[in-house]
Amino acid sequence: MPVAPAADPTPDLSTSGSPASRRRHAPERTLVGIVGGGPAGLLLSHLLHRSGVDHVVLEARSREEIEHTHRAGILEAGAVQVLVDAGLDRVLRDGSRHDGIVLRFDGADHRIDLTGLTGRSVWLYPQTDVFIDLANQRAADGAYSSGGADGADGSGGVGGVGDVGDQVRWGATVTHVLDGGNVDGGSGGAVGSDSGGDRPGVLWTDRQGDTHELRCDVLVGADGSHSTLRHTLPESQRRTFVHEYPYAWFGVIVETPRSAPELVYTASEHGFALISQRTETHQRLYFQCDPDEDPARWTDDQIWAELQRRVAGPDGFRLVEGAVEERSVLRFRSSVVEPVRHGRMLLAGDAAHTVPPTGAKGLNLALADVVVLHDVLQTWLASGRRTGRRDDTVLDEYGRRVAERVWRAQHFSAWMSGMLHSHPGETDFAARRRLAELRMLVASESGRRFLAEGYTGWGPVLGEGAS
Numbered sequence: 001m002p003v004a005p006a007a008d009p010t011p012d013l014s015t016s017g018s019p020a021s022r023r024r025h026a027p028e029r030t031l032v033g034i035v036g037g038g039p040a041g042l043l044l045s046h047l048l049h050r051s052g053v054d055h056v057v058l059e060a061r062s063r064e065e066i067e068h069t070h071r072a073g074i075l076e077a078g079a080v081q082v083l084v085d086a087g088l089d090r091v092l093r094d095g096s097r098h099d100g101i102v103l104r105f106d107g108a109d110h111r112i113d114l115t116g117l118t119g120r121s122v123w124l125y126p127q128t129d130v131f132i133d134l135a136n137q138r139a140a141d142g143a144y145s146s147g148g149a150d151g152a153d154g155s156g157g158v159g160g161v162g163d164v165g166d167q168v169r170w171g172a173t174v175t176h177v178l179d180g181g182n183v184d185g186g187s188g189g190a191v192g193s194d195s196g197g198d199r200p201g202v203l204w205t206d207r208q209g210d211t212h213e214l215r216c217d218v219l220v221g222a223d224g225s226h227s228t229l230r231h232t233l234p235e236s237q238r239r240t241f242v243h244e245y246p247y248a249w250f251g252v253i254v255e256t257p258r259s260a261p262e263l264v265y266t267a268s269e270h271g272f273a274l275i276s277q278r279t280e281t282h283q284r285l286y287f288q289c290d291p292d293e294d295p296a297r298w299t300d301d302q303i304w305a306e307l308q309r310r311v312a313g314p315d316g317f318r319l320v321e322g323a324v325e326e327r328s329v330l331r332f333r334s335s336v337v338e339p340v341r342h343g344r345m346l347l348a349g350d351a352a353h354t355v356p357p358t359g360a361k362g363l364n365l366a367l368a369d370v371v372v373l374h375d376v377l378q379t380w381l382a383s384g385r386r387t388g389r390r391d392d393t394v395l396d397e398y399g400r401r402v403a404e405r406v407w408r409a410q411h412f413s414a415w416m417s418g419m420l421h422s423h424p425g426e427t428d429f430a431a432r433r434r435l436a437e438l439r440m441l442v443a444s445e446s447g448r449r450f451l452a453e454g455y456t457g458w459g460p461v462l463g464e465g466a467s
């Protein structure tokens with residue numbers, strides 16, 4: 001469906017545009033504008049495409065850049081169902097189903113039988129692969145501009161706007177958020193605005209520095225934890241709930257065969273370690289570190305020594321060692337923004353909430369958000385078809401429906417983190433109390449089931465909701 005030009009006058013960018021601005025293209029119009037082309041933005045794009053809804057995705061990074069970012073690897077049963085229902089079933093072939101996890105403490109393994117306790121499994125399938133599947137599917141559906149695999153390269157897609165071939169644009173950086181014709185450059189031209197009007201939009205620049213204007217009926221911020229759209233919510237109406245942690249994870253990709261068949265979450269007197277897997281030849285390992293740790297100052301031998309002493313026990317368990325190929329520090333932060341709707345601007349995924357990595361809930365929450373958001377957008381569009389005027393109060397359903405799952409995941413991630421990590425400066429009492437909690441948890445079927453229910457994700461995303 002072609003995108004009609006926006007009717008309102010184009011603001012003059014000579015004062016508020018980026019200095020690199022060279023050309024200004026005619027404004028374009030779409031129904032749903034999506035800022036962010038990570039898994040959340042691309043899943044929404046894919047679902048909207050399947051529903052025949054006109055939309056545009058703007059992503060600042062290139063496809064390659066996103067593909068080379070390592071992220072967590074566990075998909076809940078419900079998230080796998082979402083992908084399969086959306087026609088993306090590579091996870092069933094290339095992912096690996098896990099029916100249990102191991103909690104390791106007191107130097108011994110304590111298996112949690114996820115499937116026996118809940119009837120559900122999880123899948124080890126890294127976020128990168130979810131992104132690749134979505135990006136490939138969108139490419140197969142012709143969603144990239146005529147420039148080829150990487151759009152927004154100035155070679156096309158912006159002049160002849162609006163068909164499927166322009167739906168996903170890489171290298172497209174949002175510089176301003178617009179509200180009904182007003183540009184608010186914020187201070188010094190930074191992104192900022194009141195985007196709560198009924199015709200939100202954005203100004204964005206392509207890789208050539210040319211500026212474009214996109215107007216939409218609804219604008220979705222799926223632009224990650226550093227979301228620019230989130231900051232356009234008026235502060236007076238925004239509440240942010242935040243929890244900071246005094247520890248982080250040192251994450252490595254190592255070239256070795258697997259050391260264990262299932263994930264091993266280890267609590268030791270030297271701190272936490274997580275043994276995860278990737279392929280026959282590469283594994284993903286993490287160990288607790290200081291948030292300001294510099295990964296470059298560690299030799300491979302030091303990294304292995306640290307991991308080995310955390311997993312060591314009377315059972316003689318040892319990790320298979322090999323070359324450390326990649327390393328980085330992952331910071332911990334829990335945050336929730338409320339509300340997730342301002343006028344016709346909505347936030348999804350990490351833009352709306354972040355969790356610490358323990359339990360790998362971030363991507364699962366983002367996919368669940370998008371499925372609910374797509375459902376609510378369908379109802380909202382239908383309300384317009386029925387009455388001639390869309391009922392914006394329908395959009396509030398989105399926040400109401402995702403809140404329960406978001407806060408469950410917040411609790412679960414914070415709880416698992418607190419139980420398994422040693423806190424810097426922790427008293428002997430606190431350390432013993434944590435150990436008592438772990439021992440009670442594994443000794444009790446109710447305790448194991450509570451953990452298993454949270455780990456596998458509380459059931460389907462739609463339908464029964466987060467029950």
Ligand code: DHB
Pocket residue numbers: 071072073074263276277284357358359360
């Ligand atoms: C992985 C990451 C996690 O945060 C987690 O809880 C489990 C697995 C991973 O990257 O494999």
